Amino acid sequence: MTTKIIPPTFITQSEEQLDKGYDPRVAQGLMGFVKPYYGQMLFALALMVVVTAASVSGPYFVKLAIDEGVNAKDPIALRNIVLVYLLVSIVQLGFNYWRVRIMSRVGQHVLYDVRTTMFAHLQRLSLSFYNRYSVGRVITRVINDVGTLREFVTWAVLAIVRNLLGIVGTLIAMIALNFKLSLLTFAVLPLMVFATIAFRKAARKNYRKVRAAVSWANSILAENVNGVRVVQAFSRQQRNHQTFSGYVNRYFLETSLDAAWVASLFTPVIDVLGALATALVVYIGGTAVLGESITAGVLIAFVLYIDRFFEPIRDLSRRFDTLQSTMAGGERILELLKTPVEVRDEENANEMESITGAVRFGHVSFHYSDDPALVLDQIDLDVKPGETVALVGETGAGKTTIVKLLARFHDPTEGCVLVDGVDLRTVTQQSLRRQMGMVLQDPFLFNGTVKENILFGRLDAKDEEVIAAAKAVGAHDFIINLKNGYDTSVEEGGVTLSVGQRQLISFARALLANPRILILDEATSSVDTQTEHIIQSALATLLKGRTSFVIAHRLSTITNADKIVVIEGGKIVEQGTHTELLTKQGVYYDLYRTGFQE
Amino acid sequence: MKNLIRTAAFLKPYAWQVIATLVMLLTLTGLNLLVPRIIQNVIDDGLLRGDTTYLIRSALLLLGLGLGSALLGMGNRYGSEWVAAHVGYDLRNRMYDHIQYLPFSYHDHAQSGQLISRCIEDVRAIERFAGSSIPELVRFVFLTIGILAVMVSANATLALISLLPMIPLILMTASFGTKIGKLFFAVDMAVGEVSNRLQENVTGVQVVRAFAREQYEIRRFEAANKDVFVKWLHVIDEWAKIMPTTNWLITIGTILILYFGGQMVIDGTLTIGAVVAFNAYLLMMAEPAQALTGLVNAGGEAAAGAQRVFEVLDTEPDIRSKKDALTLSTLRGEVEFRNVSLKYQDEKVSSLSDVNLQVHRNQIVALIGPTGSGKTSLINLIPRFYDVTDGAVLIDRHDVRDVELTSLRRQIGIVLQTSLLFSDTIKANIAYGRPDATDEEIFAAAKAAQAHEFIESFTKGYETIVGERGVTLSGGQRQRVAIARALLMDPRILILDDSLSSVDTQTEKLIQSALDVLMEGRTTFVIAHRLSTVRRADMILVMDKGQIVEHGTHDELLARGGLYKEIHDLQLMQRDGFEEAMIESILTEKPQHENTIIAGRSNSG
């Protein structure tokens, strides 16, 4: 039974390219995280050897107690032997406790390292990555897939070693006992190897699908939780539920069942092989006993050994299940970690020095990675320090894209962007952006207080500075009227504030950063006329000495700019001052004539 | 514990499967106990009597038993996984559906990362428990009772002595059980927080980058991550205490048997064979004793998960249709607010106070006013996204609380202020409210929203997939798709919440004129800041501090000389400045263009 549901390609796309059987690189990649803890693991291993020795010695103490104490009718000897046994068991307890603690700590450390590494990598990945990778998928990678490692690093690693030790030990004992009967037992080994290989293939495929299912479910959940207001506004609940239960969740169910099926097949197969070996030994060994070539004791011991031989194999097969699931999770973790960073700092990148604010776009062309159509086409632009540039044009003309290139969210596909004559690709992103302030088109606030959100612009700012920034954008009045003033907590995404209020807070945030280059992308589009007017009159002082890029549709914001740049279809079609452009009676003139005529 | 019992209720639909799994498990345990007997017989009978056929029979029997128990083992494993997977499936469905119906006010304060981790991770824990732990528990009880019975019947004194260590074991396990649930709950909360951090950093990635706050965010993440680490260590420390101790207590049992049993043998009251047999029984107890720890552990994990899941499921959506709710047929579109006040959950001040409003069918109502004055709050009451704290909202004279929600919302087309799209094709996004719409209808809606042109300009046109939340579109493009989405509903009541804020003036004009046609024959609410949008309305509401401070037509309000006039003058001033400059430049430079100005918008579209 395999599922007929096909999840969208972006969920499964990694499958084909990864589907080449066992990939030692996955194991290696994961071992890289374990490496720093080799010392501790070796120590735990040593502890385990002691513990195993102590536990193996148990039957020996029983034998001693019976032979020397009970049979010899010597109560003192009995007491002494029992006391030693007790002592050994206490040592075993202590060491065992120690071992579990060390190993589980190592396990948690590894998980911590993996998660932190992933997050740090996420912080470096360029923005285009986030167009493709949904919130749900990121969460799946960092939480669920890392979770599959837990069992593995905490228990499985040592258990595997222990089982292997057990198998080898038993093998040696069996061979020492009777070589022919051993061979008989080993006759089933090829079958076992074959079963294991077949299982591994099937299990791996299935677990990969399970990981994909988790990913899909997480994506759908995340998106619908985030968009729940739209869901309700359009009464989509029923249909969404059908999609979820009929496809996404059903895929989850079916892949889980497939994986369960293969897993539940494997252990019994090993059991049957074990029974086969026992039956063979009983029959052939028994005949041998009858023919008096071996003693009954040897036969009994052998039967016990077969059990000891198969027990670790059975345990291994259970671990193997974990291992397969870990491998599938590990693959996806590494896939994320190996995603190349598109916008990266050069190795010899310099710190951007204190910016004076000259900006130049030289023959810049650009398209987003998922669509080959040019969004910007041969942009040439020269801005002097301290100038205010207004970008105008239809929505979708490419205005936001221009400022994104200036902040180096993306690198141009052609041409170069220079600040103070320095190509942005030669300096570190941090040093560049630290001197920039942006108010993005979509105001985004973090979970935290209003003050914390403004402080995001400059963490060490004083309270007075925060208030001054808020006042400058006309946000102070509404903030002090909130429940706890500046300490009012803002919910995820700022949903308990009106959109205009969110815009004002993110405006204040950008001002507080005291940037050399300020970018205002429709910063006040949802703000009322009067507040906007307040900001307008403050803006002249606010923009003084900074180079600024302003995108706005309301004229008042634009007219005072030193330079107005008109963008159409990704090209600059006109630039100049307000009066110059009006005089020219070109696109700008048309644009606003229609806009302002009643 | 309470939560676990509730969890068991999810097994109900699968009672038969659970019982079948259980039967297989018990039979399997029985079969396993048979094997030593057979081998004992082989030794005692087959070998001693020198009977070859007996050997063959035993060998075949062993093989048969092996096959049988393999089949049972397979059935049991698959059965329990099957039950687990189905329980998980049901739970996820319920969670998903429940979350969809929880009202705005819940989601205002909920953290999405936590919600998601409850749906996936916590459900997993419950699933594991229900599927495998419950049958295991039954087996444990049977096995323990069996072994105890055998031991006590063999030698009651020795049984009591050797079982002495069981007392601390049970006590320890019990205390472990009470502690571990809480510890797992802490782990789950910490994981939820990590999930929140991720969620926020992905959604707000542009802000983090823009302010070069990557290191800061990494530190915050590390703190959350460290918390998971620490909370797990607490769990693990409990494990590290109980697991080795369980083994040790069993060994202590052996030691007790050896010592006291040995004394008895020396005293001649017991045989050596009995001592050895007793030890064997005790060792048989070891397996279920260890399994018990695992069970209690899984129980704790599931209980913690269940608590988190039930926290969500137990939240009754307070905005839901009443049982005897009225299903609305086609609306006339009259809207009335009667002394409406609205105070959001946990807020001190009301966001709307004493709002009265009467809108006739097919009227166009415009709302204007300062940021945060309550415009969005007001229109959110019409589709009943929130319930009023006081007063009533009536549609066609029915209180919205008395009508069937879907029948109401289906007739309202709303363009929310933040125009969120889903990561799907543009076409599917437009058809979101009416998935059965034909292509022509979709194109028509897109054309009216001035979206058709730019959509067609994409390489894949309507089949272009937009990123999550619509991130791959420009702000104005997103707004236009959202408008198309609302228009496609062909609603009786159309609500546009500041829906043109990111649209350039020229496009706005075009949408405006398309809307003029579309608004005809519908009741329409428009929130806007630009007077050009507002002035044509039949009624303009000026809001301030949660109240309607002025209302009337454009001319009436201008005549009143209040807030509206102030806004008007401000905008006029800006426009005048522009027009002056324009006229000046035209008159002085290129007088031949005068005609075009007056002729208007002929050549601009």
Ligand SMILES: Nc1ncnc2c1ncn2[C@@H]1O[C@H](COP(=O)(O)OP(=O)(O)O)[C@@H](O)[C@H]1O
């Ligand atoms: N992240 C993205 N991935 C792909 N295409 C994008 C992305 N962001 C914007 N676009 C496309 O690039 C074009 C220009 O967008 P943008 O610069 O945001 O326009 P605007 O001038 O309105 O600011 C639009 O057609 C838009 O669909």
Ligand SMILES: Nc1ncnc2c1ncn2[C@@H]1O[C@H](COP(=O)(O)OP(=O)(O)O)[C@@H](O)[C@H]1O
């Ligand atoms: N979900 C909410 N929870 C709590 N307070 C809210 C919520 N939504 C809005 N508010 C508050 O109510 C007031 C009115 O907001 P809103 O109606 O969005 O204003 P606007 O007139 O700008 O649309 C604001 O002070 C805002 O902070």
Ligand SMILES: [Mg+2]
């Ligand atoms: Mg834009």
